[in-house]
Amino acid sequence: MERADVVVVGCGILGTSVAYHLAKRQAGLRVLVLEKEKSPCTGSTPLSAGGIRAQFSTEVNIRLSTSAIAFYETMSDALECHFDFEQHGYLLVTTEEETAARFKANVELQRSLGVPVELLEPAAIKARWPHLETSDLLLGTFSGTDGYADPYEATMGFWQATRRMPNKGGVEFRFATPVTGIHHEDGRVTGVSTERGQITAPWVIDCAGPWLAEVGELAGLDLQAEPVRRCLWNTEPFDLIKDKIPLTIDMDTGFYTRSESGGLMLGLANTKEPPGFNPILDDEWLEVVIERALLRIPCLEHAEVNRGWAGHYSITRDHLPILGEVPWLKGFLSCGGFSGHGFMHAPPAGLLMAEIVCEGEATTIDISALGIERFRGGGALTPEANVI
Ligand SMILES: Cc1cc2nc3c(=O)[nH]c(=O)nc-3n(C[C@H](O)[C@H](O)[C@H](O)COP(=O)(O)OP(=O)(O)OC[C@H]3O[C@@H](n4cnc5c(N)ncnc54)[C@H](O)[C@@H]3O)c2cc1C
Structure with missing residues (x-):
């Protein structure tokens, strides 16, 4: 044998x-x-959306991430491969008091573990990323060593x-x-x-x-651990936003986005999605995604979605x-x-x-x-x- x-x-x-x-x-x-x-x-x-971030709420996830970020920063040299870690950061924003309080506690923990994370008021967010609607925001957190890769x-x-x-x-x-x-x-x-x-x-x-x-x-x-479908969409390339943006998460609505191929990648978990291996792209859900996307990035009104796909998370309790x-x-x-x-x-x-x-x-x-x-x-x- x-x-x-x-x-x-x-x-x-x-x-x-x-x-x-x-x-x-x-x-x-x-x-x-x-x-x-x-x-x-x-x-x-x-x-996958390819996101890499240390902005978590649990110590063990933050430690896994800081180790991962250090590895991915040197992967192309160390493994002699083509790997582009685009460290444009992750920006998490909220409109809710309770989430803002959680952000503050998370930032304290993240900083104690060496994550260079900033707490940002809405005016500071608007100054750095003018494409975002910030009038309803209470607070954001940003870490520039986070980012995304293929x-x-x-x-x-x-x-x-x-x-x-x-x-x-x-x-x-x-x-x-x-x-x-x-x-x-x-x-x-x-x-x-x-x-x-x-x-x-x-x-x-x-x-x-x-x-x-x-x-x-x-x-x-x-x-x-259960398989659960998650869908993502890309827009056509556009010139509505000049620079590459951080992977941005609207923590209250769950909408997230990042730069991709000259446009944006758009995602939003359907929290009512039942476990299973459904491989079909959820076209109806795209309407909800666009609705929430427009609340945070109004200029997306002029963008076209060109493709989407479905994959599966493996989710634990x-x-x-x-x-x-x-x-x-x-x-x-x-x-x-x-x-x-x-x-x-x-x-x-x-x-x-x-x-x-x-x-x-x-x-x-x-x-x-x-x-x-x-x-x-x-x-x-x-x-x-x-x-x-
Ligand atoms: C839409 C979406 C967005 C995501 N975004 C992110 C993100 O931004 N950042 C992030 O970190 N993660 C993200 N993820 C999660 C990430 O994709 C997964 O956690 C990760 O890819 C899991 O890798 P894996 O190697 O364990 O699984 P897989 O890539 O699924 O590989 C498992 C392999 O096991 C094989 N296999 C299964 N059963 C058997 C068997 N009986 N015998 C032999 N082979 C078998 C399968 O064929 C498959 O090739 C996202 C996932 C999805 C779906």
């Missing part, structure tokens, strides 16, 4: 980051990345850097190979089944994105990822449930998975609060509040 040291399920941004970090940490480790589709990066990764480029960067390592770092990427079963004995993972046969392995890392729970079920696990070994199934690592932040958090998540496999524990960031066990036993959760 074929043997591997580690099987990674899924070849999106997380699967490639995990493979890269494993190969870097312990050259020669036999790592098999199994992907059900015929090529890398066909799942939720290429459908998740496909990042995935290719990890993939190709791994393939260029001597002997490919011990990693093999295998496509058109769905994992159909996960085997275990006495509470320990022993390997996986594929349509082409079985592979024995002491470690299996679930990087299946929106399919995280589906893959977990193969091992009899209830990984509590507290909007935090499920990261680490499942205590009741040794050797099974969950690396998903990022709730809309998997692209940005892929570099540290890959590193942390490699630390667990190679050294027995995650050391660079304390992720003890991100284990699946937090959903057992009815303890209070600390949800991430800055979600879109």
